[in-house]
Amino acid sequence: MDTQFITFSETPLQPGMMATQDGTLLDAYSNTVVTVAKKVSQSVVQIKVSGRSSTQESAKNNPATRRPPGRGESDGGTGSGFIISTDGYIITNNHVVAGASNIQVSLPDSNEYEATLIGRDPATDIAVIKIYADGLKAIRFADSKQVQVGQIAIAVGNPYGFQYSLTAGVVSALGRTLRSESGRLIDDVIQTDAALNPGNSGGPLVNSNGDVIGVNTAVILPAQGICFAVSSNLAALVAGKLIMHGRVRRGYLGIAGQLINLTERIKQYNQLTTKSGVMVVSVEPDGVAGNSELHEGDIIVEFNGQPVATVDDLHRLLTDDSIGRLTQLTVLRQNRKKGIMVTPGEMK
Known part of the structure; x- marks a missing residue:
């Protein structure tokens, strides 16, 4: 019986060939990084802030904004940002600029400009600032x-x-x-x-x-x-809202709530899909939200048909679209499902 061997290349592997192949791969990777560096270098800026008051200690002490010793004022910090439009809009983190009375932007060409705070959103840690300069190069967003x-x-x-x-x-x-x-x-x-x-x-x-x-x-x-x-x-969604309105609008129910686990019996009796809900601990009366139908002790399990298992679920569903709109909440009151109507206000 003849034995046949399958070969994958007509060229025999020579000593050092693997090293050459690895070198080619390394060059390809290096070329990619070098190309990217050249492409984005003119769009990334350095941000220097100062003038934080003593009431902004949490922002100043954030390790991401703290300067190393000897590199700046005791009430200042540094961070980064990137240009998103040729007319000077720059995205950075909220914690970089929060509480600062002075914001300076340094471009790669070492020119410095005073920046104006357009808006910031602590909930996503995104902020937008603006400088007035010519010849700016913007960076693009990917999906x-x-x-x-x-x-x-x-x-x-x-x-x-x-x-x-x-x-x-x-x-x-x-x-x-x-x-x-x-x-x-x-x-x-x-x-x-x-x-x-x-x-x-x-x-x-x-x-x-x-x-x-x-x-x-x-x-x-x-x-x-x-x-x-x-x-x-x-980031692009939040930045757009900050540029248009200076803030991101979010709904507000005017309640204090906490997570509570539901027993299997209550869950089955009320045909619920979640194992927990948000118990209303207190209700702010006559506030910005129409919440008069909510009672202390109610357990919120649905918001406009969407299941609510945690406070984070409620935050996620209280978008700007919910503000001023009559919305149905499903709550457990005395362990039984009940539908009530609320009108979320705008969080200040």
Whole structure:
């Protein structure tokens, strides 16, 4: 019986060929990063803030905005941002500019400009500032829904005041959530191992085309290579509202609530899909919200037909579209389902 061998190449593997192939791959990766660096370099800025009052200690002490010793005023800090329009709009993090009376922007050409705060949103840690300068180059947004785990992620910013530094890695995970300073959850957060340090906050996380897939916002300090960015789709949505209205409008029910677990018996009796709800601890009467039908002790389990299992679910459903609109809540009152009507107001 003849034995036949299958070969995959007519060219025999020569000594050193594997090293050559690895070198080619390395060159391709390096070329990608170098190309991206050149493309985005003129769009990333350094932000210096000063004039925080003593009442803004939480913002000043945020490790992402703290200057290293000897690098700035005791009431100041630095961060990063990126230009999104040729007329001077810049996205950064809320915690970079919160409470600052003076905001200075340094461009890659070393020119400095005083910036105007357009609006900030603590719930997503996004802020927009504006400078008046000529010849600005804007960076583009990518669709963060198309981002995949494992793809190249490149972070650009100004860590510890060192202007324009670049780190590269991959997208480590998608769909993470972060708790913002306002207490709300930030959804669709991108996790990356591209190294971030204090001062990177507000800078762009870009893909291999040099388009923004996220806004760098947080690190886990004791960890290595666990960094987070607000997704580009959320950042673009919030930035648009800040530019148009100076704020992001959100609904408000005028209640204090807490999570409560439901017994299996109550769940089955009321045909509920969730194992918990939001118990109303207190109701603010005659406030900005029409909530007179809500009673202390009610357990909210649905908002306009959508299940509510946690306070975060309620926050997510209280969008600007809900403001001033008569909406049905489903509550458990004395352990029985009851539909009531409320009119969310606008959160101030």
